[in-house]
Amino acid sequence: MPTVVVSATRTERASFDVPAAIDVLDTERIREGQLRINASESLAAVPGLVAQNRQNYAQDLQISSRGFGARSAFGVRGIRLITDGIPASMPDGQGQAATFNLDMADRIEVLRGPFSAIYGNHSGGVIQLFTREGLGRPTLESSASSGSDGTYKVDFSAQGTASGLGYALDSSRFHTDGYRDHSAATREQAHAKLTIRLDSGGKFTLVANGLRQKDTQDPLGATWTTWSRDPRAGEIDNTDTASPKRTLAARYDTRKSIDHQQAGAIWEQALGSGTKLQLSAYAGNRQVIQYQAFSRAFQAPATQSGGVVDFDRDFHGGEARWQREVTLNGGKLTATAGIEYARSVDDRKGYENFNGPAFGVKGRLRRDEDDIVSSVDPYAQVEWRGERWQFIAGLRHSHMRVAVDDRFTSNGDDSGALRYSKTTPLAAVLYRLKPTLNLYASAAEGFEAPTLNELFYSPGGGGFNFGLSPARSKHVEAGLKSVLAHDVRVDAAVFEVRTSGELLVDAASGGRTSYRNAGRTQRKGAELALDAALGAGFSSRVALTSLRATFDNGARLPGVPRANAFAELAWRERAGRWRVALEAIASGKVYAEDSNQERAAPGYGLLNLRLTAAQEAGAWRISEFARLNNLADKQYIGSVIVGDANKRFYEGAPGRHWALGAGAQYRF
Template sequence: MQHPFRLKAVAALFAAGALPFAPAGHAAEAPGTTAAGPAAAPAGTSAGAPAAEAASAIIVSGSRVEHSSFDFPAAIDVICAERIRDSQMRVNASEALASVPGLAAQNRQNYAQDLQISSRGFGARSAFGVRGVKLIADGIPASMPDGQGQAATFNLDMAERIEVLRGPFSAVYGNHAGGVVQLFTREGEGAPTLETTLSAGSDGARKVDVNAQGKSGGIGYVLDASRFDTDGYRDHSAARRDQAYAKLTLAPGSGSKLTITASGLRQDNTQDPLGVAWATWRRNPRAGETDTTDTAAVKRTFAERYNTRKSIDHQQIGAAWEQQLGDSKLRVTAYGGNRQVIQYQAFSRAFQAPASHSGGVVDFDRDFSGADISWVDVRALSGGRLTTTAGIEYGRSKDDRKGYENFSGAEPGVKGKLRRDETDEVSSTDPYLQTEWAQGPWVLNAGLRHSRFKVEVGDRYLSNGNDSGGLRYSRSTPVAGLLYKLSPVLNVYASAARGFETPTLNELFYSGSGGGFNFGLQPARSTHAEAGVKAQLGGGTRIDAAVFQVKTTGELVVDAASGGRTSYRNASKTLRRGAEVSAETRFEHGFSARVALTALRAVYDQAFGSVLKGSRLPGVPNAYAYGELAWQSPSRGLGAAVETVASARVYAEDSNKEQAAPGYTLVNLRLTAQQDAGGWRFKQFARLNNAVDRAYVGSVIVGDTNKRYFEGAPGRNWQLGAGAQYQF
């Protein structure tokens, strides 16, 4: 009988050199373990802080109120500011998230499609952006009401910490939350400071960032603007990204706090390199797939021939008001924004010919808004403390969406005839209730959320039939957790929940035949269970461990994917079983070590079509490891580290019959330095990624009909950065 947690796979990663030090006798940390603490350091505290200090870390994910991470019955990791900002270009959140167990954050080397993030296998099938994992920034959703989000909207330059919640308690964030990644930016404090950072790297990567922060007249302010350019590692993958961010915090009255945030993201004509077949990747990891039907004298790749690209213009503003009333609190959050996208996909003329197809150019203008109102009540009960949160969350988006042929005359890559014209409206209304009772060594948590999800389609392009219509889904998702404090340094816990995952708007757009809206697609339903241990060993070691199981009915899977268009269907039952371990330890003379291990067996638990029972879910590695050995000398302002990342192979389609992306082990090196002189502070960093120049597939496009699954990752590459800050 096969071991459900595949611990042998993790052992194999150790044997392959996944960690830079022998694990025997050493506990390490997961780069941001907040569920237990090490990386869940309070604002301004290093992720490498001693365990005793980190155990008091305060988190809000899962409980929605400030809470000691050590005493909460869930797997939560926290990545601190230094880890996010001091040793990377701060372009992709995947760089900071690499050290979180249970989370796979893959850089596609494709800024048109953004990162691929999955939590315990949820979200791995996403053809672009992030779905199945809820994204939140400063308490405001970075995911749309249908569950689709873009990690590119995160402002990493001003990040204070990132909390990553996995497991049953993710259900309290809505029907599409298989996990939660929540970003918190810094607040303006103290005397004004002005800072700039310049960084550069391989493949023409370069970034400039300018920010200011401070507090004056009781108003804290943070302002940031940046520009990032890259020629791209893969052919036809150049990009420019402009970001802007502003945050104001003030106290209008006694016990009150108002936070206002505004952000913008702009990417013009970001090139899309598309995926390639196995033989093409083996020949040249940078190359695109050649279009053999091209009539030009020199045949071009699909990306070149159709000039695949995407332009994004995204702005939003939000406000959060908190009013403290004794031990209780009222919180009101509201937000709104606009997102405009034009995307050119690689559709051939032959594929576009039928009138039922919507064309290879996607063009939409989206307005979105939402609100969340909650009341937190705190009182004594039966010798303990009862904290209850009751609230309601609402979200809405409305698209004016058009589709065009991706050719005009004889040449593709140009907006052609209209093929789609419709209005798509999505809304969700979710009342929720959470409560926690803590008394002595016991902490009991319970919650209930009722999700009501609605989609309305108004079709204006009627020459191929009328696709107007609507869908409504609803379900209640309960969650419960129990934690017991065996001693002041050892906690055990268990939790369980029911989950509800509705299709996103993009998953509903096409039916399997390539025709219109897929009104037959149904939500997936899941049951989650988790048990874990949180421990402190001595004064400098933290260990978190969890085992989990998820059973899903009606799993949403890729039906067909070609040229950027993907259709979905409901499959059979799936089963996910796994184990996660994260640890941190500190040695003498400034040395520390961290480790994060994941073993995950994610399979179809019931056959469907040509897919056999026991086939692995595509896009999900069955083992993943991160290890780090670091040295820090605060007195000298110097730091250095060796990082290793290892992943098992990844299948790209449901039957597991096609070539899988092989497993890999990478070694990264980093150096940091800091100097202070009067009101000035100078920082520098250098990184050498993939130091042994390993060729590997960074991510896969799940279920691509043309078998162009693979997205190559860079070989040996470098980054350098320098920053200067002045405090007035």
């Protein structure tokens, strides 16, 4: 069946006919045989994307698209995150993949390359989650799973339709003791989605999500020596004379608490004559308290902002989109115009990570300010589709304002404001050489303004960094999409990205990172995705990426592997009751800092095995799964902290580890 996507053109299109590098992860890949804790479980199968589980739930996943986002100290930046049409990225471009509810996922679309630019600021790539809608008879479902390192998860959900109202509800709790020392975490999530289809042909959707993580431990990074001695170990605090073997993470009790809620509403209406209107609005709140591995309790108040971050963020936004399709010159012309607005307000405070004789306790106030980020982005896109040719042109103007109202002026007044703006054009063409082979090319300009996190600290330990400029990039891509013998689908792309003013880590220590603008960088690469039905129940998936990302001087961009690969061989019993798959994952070495002088994290190759089963009896459906990861028990570094000033770059990944789970579904 043709795979339908909406991320590139904002209207439903077969992915085969879209002139962009775009992959779709369906429900089976996201849910079957997975714990559904981290998006990296399924994103590993996408070329051009590197999604690493840092084994650190305080800092979230490390995700990069064609090298964009690799330097992020925490969370996801450089990539736009969206859930059900509602932004999961903040107005400054920072996002948290942990807010994705994978238990209710219907599909994930991953858009890379020039088309990402039409989403504006921080669109080196777009990852868009679509959750299930309530359909048909009411269904109740529950699942439970457990695994290595004290990991367990329980989930409850309900979906269906009642009196014309579609509903999908979900609640889950996850806990792990953590693979690395001082890395325990507990996460609670909730999700609700209501849909009403109107007699007028319209549709109204209400989506709400919640995420709560209380005192999630932060294991920090390790030096090469420490990781080589024990991949689980944390770095010893050599200044702690009272407890000479205590780690930095233990001494400062590094941890983060997150309380995040968000709700949004979307109204879609067909107006006749090929015209559609969509309006959306959303609002939310995010509260974070983070204890970092340093304290300025014994230094002059003017020097630093303390080791405890405490902020309360209110955010809201909306979008209006108009679309019309008409017949023109023997083809279809689709015009889209819209405007997006977003705003966040932080009540941000900083404290010493020291009170009296104890660390890990909120001490004296060192920071007190309001941080306001707002953005307004109008855009337009035109697409013409003929029998063989397809042309697309788009334009977006991004305007972002950052304002700081500093109330803690004993260390100087950091009040001020910044404005960034950029108009980003897009052009693409697709030619249908034959019904089973499409060729395409595209080009665009990109725009990546500093996030709040990148603006907070100046080099040398100063305050707000008003000297940072946005990075500007030019993207070109060419590719093909082919179907061979009805059983094999191939997508291939080559690309080049040239960036000026790339934002890079200047210094990173104890959870505080300052940034600077570099000169020019270049990314050249190729991607290949292949899906094949092999017969006798066998199928395969291959995703290959080659990426050369360098500075002007030839040094490699940190955090970006030269190559990475995913391959899967799966077998499915004719009746679908049994499935088994062998996965292979490989990655090239990764440098941890700009000069490439420090030891790179070595490349690695892994094998994973998964087994799933399902049985049906009347209204019941029972399912089970077993998974064994890293079959060869390889010792490897899963991710790096780019530019850490203390050379604690390395984050160890687990050796052989397992997971088991079962679920039950009842349809009324």
